[in-house]
Amino acid sequence: MGLGLALVILPALTAWASSDVTAADYSSNAAGDVTITLSTAGDDPNVSVFATESPARIILDLADTNSQVDSGPVSVGVGAVQKFTTLAAGGRTRVMV
Numbered sequence: 001m002g003l004g005l006a007l008v009i010l011p012a013l014t015a016w017a018s019s020d021v022t023a024a025d026y027s028s029n030a031a032g033d034v035t036i037t038l039s040t041a042g043d044d045p046n047v048s049v050f051a052t053e054s055p056a057r058i059i060l061d062l063a064d065t066n067s068q069v070d071s072g073p074v075s076v077g078v079g080a081v082q083k084f085t086t087l088a089a090g091g092r093t094r095v096m097v
Contacts, residue, residue: 019045019065021093024086032079060095067093
């Protein structure tokens with residue numbers, strides 16, 4: 001079974017100089033693919049993606065952003081995606097899957 005994961009960033013139309021992550025949600029399909037959707041307000045964030053092996057994680061790093069999303073883990077439990085967490089510090093927001 002393969003792992004399907006997609007990230008969708010939905011910017012709101014505003015004139016702010018920086019970005020705010022305003023919501024984080026997910027959906028899945030019968031094949032076990034998971035889509036994590038981040039809603040933003042302000043400029044489109046610059047997104048970098050990297051992975052770690054121990055523990056196995058995919059990290060989405062959004063530069064120059066603040067987060068209005070609860071920092072607690074969101075349980076997913078579909079395929080290889082057990083949960084994701086959205087954290088912000090130092091002008092960056094990271095989503096750890």
